[in-house]
Amino acid sequence: MIKVLFICLGNICRSPMAEAVFRHIVKEKGVEDQFVIDSAGLGDWHIGNPPHQGTRAKLDELNISYHGQKARQMQANDIEDFDYIIAMDQQNMDDLSQFSYQASGVTVKKLMDFVDQPKEQNVPDPYFTKNFDYTYELVKEGCEQLFAYISNKHNLDIN
Ligand code: 4NP
Numbered sequence: 001m002i003k004v005l006f007i008c009l010g011n012i013c014r015s016p017m018a019e020a021v022f023r024h025i026v027k028e029k030g031v032e033d034q035f036v037i038d039s040a041g042l043g044d045w046h047i048g049n050p051p052h053q054g055t056r057a058k059l060d061e062l063n064i065s066y067h068g069q070k071a072r073q074m075q076a077n078d079i080e081d082f083d084y085i086i087a088m089d090q091q092n093m094d095d096l097s098q099f100s101y102q103a104s105g106v107t108v109k110k111l112m113d114f115v116d117q118p119k120e121q122n123v124p125d126p127y128f129t130k131n132f133d134y135t136y137e138l139v140k141e142g143c144e145q146l147f148a149y150i151s152n153k154h155n156l157d158i159n
Contacts, residue, residue, distance in 0.1 A: 002154055003036040004146075005082040006111075007092050011041025011071035013127045014088045014135060016051040018111060020059050020066040021136075022143045029147070029158040038082075040074040042095045047071055054132040062136075079104050086111050086146065089122035111142035114149050118142075 004022065008015035019039035026032050041047075049071045050056070059066050078085070079101045085108045087093050093110060101108050112118040119138065126135045151158050 001036050002034055002084075002150060003082040004038070004084045004086065004150070005074075005078055006037075006039040006086050006088075007042065007074060007096065008039070008088040008123075009041055009043050009092065009095075009125065010046050010127060011039055011043075011073070012046045012049055012052040013055050013125060013132075014123050014139065015039035015041065016066060016069050016071070017055045017059065017132075017136060018086065018088070018123075018139050018143055019069060020051075020064050021139055022147065024064045025143055025147050029151070029156075031151070031156050031158055034154075034156065036082075039069070040072050040078065042074055042092060044073045047073055052127065054126055054130070058132045058136050074099075079106055082106055084109075084146075084150070089125070091122075111146065112138070114145040115141055116145070 006015040006018040016039050019037055023037045026035050051066050051069055076099055079099050085106055087110050112121050123138050126132045
């Protein structure tokens with residue numbers, strides 16, 4: 001299994017959106033049986049909550065499922081359990097350093113690192129910007145490029 005964990009601060013806006021969009025792509029490509037896809041937050045404020053209304057509205061508009069998704073906080077054992085940990089911004093990357101992942105085999109990168117000439121280096125936080133459309137645009141591009149990277153690296157036979 002290829003295990004991918006998306007990370008943001010609250011796990012209600014950006015990383016649940018990325019989780020849903022990435023799962024949608026993986027299903028379209030016919031390789032969902034080869035993936036474990038999850039998301040988590042660095043903060044604990046929203047544990048157990050569904051995605052933010054703005055994230056749900058955007059995913060509903062696009063018929064992208066977020067069924068069953070609930071916020072959880074990143075745990076130290078996630079470093080061992082996942083192959084790819086994908087952060088939304090540099091603050092997440094700085095916060096992730098507390099888990100000393102460098103000694104493990106996990107790849108820890110920002111979503112925008114997978115995009116050629118990205119419009120942004122960081123996925124803006126719509127909890128503060130209120131602009132879920134722009135965040136989605138970046139998340140979609142990032143997830144498509146992340147999937148291309150992983151499918152190439154793991155030689156996946158895709159649709
Ligand atoms: P997210 O957005 O990291 O994209 O889920 C946030 C949601 C909530 C908070 C911060 C960011 N908060 O401070 O409660």
